[in-house]
Amino acid sequence: xxxxxxxxxxxxxxxxxxxxxxxxxxxxxxxxxxxxxxxxxxxxxxxxxxxxxxxxxxxxxxxxxxxxxxxxxxxxxxxxxxxxxxxxxxxxxxxxxxxxxxxxxxxxx
Numbered sequence: 460x461x462x463x464x465x466x467x468x469x470x471x472x473x474x475x476x477x478x479x480x481x482x483x484x485x486x487x488x489x490x491x492x493x494x495x496x497x498x499x500x501x502x503x504x505x506x507x508x509x510x511x512x513x514x515x516x517x518x519x520x521x522x523x524x525x526x527x528x529x530x531x532x533x534x535x536x537x538x539x540x541x542x543x544x545x546x547x548x549x550x551x552x553x554x555x556x557x558x559x560x561x562x563x564x565x566x567x568x
Contacts, residue, residue: 464512469540471512473519483510483519485540498538507536513562515540518548520557533557537567 462473471485482499498517499507505523512518517538522531535548548567561568 462509464510466512466514469512469515469517471510471517473508473510480504480506482507483517483538485512485517496540508557509559511560511562514564516562518560518562518567520560522557535560535567537562 464471468488469485470488471483473481473483475481480499480501480503482497482505484495484497486493486495498510498519499505499521505521507519507521510517510519517540519536519538520533521536522533524531533553534550537546537548538544539546
């Protein structure tokens with residue numbers, strides 16, 4: 460199942476498992492070629508799920524390991540498509556799984 464979110468010119472989707480790891484992808488409707496972009500780098504060690512989008516920022520839940528065979532670390536991260544920056548969101552406690560995200564102009568859930 461493909462998960463899809465749209466905000467203005469930006470379409471964000473999670474195509475499921477892909478070579479190089481699971482990650483949200485996005486396209487801009489104004490791009491004549493509709494070039495598909497990965498949010499997370501291929502084989503970068505992080506896996507991303509459940510994208511949402513607002514004002515050019517893509518929120519998603521993710522997990523990664525700090526060392527091979529180590530425990531999974533879960534969190535929520537935001538990718539800014541304009542600046543190319545990633546921001547890890549603070550957590551009130553240590554998440555133990557990944558859940559859907561929501562992003563507004565002020566908050567990330």
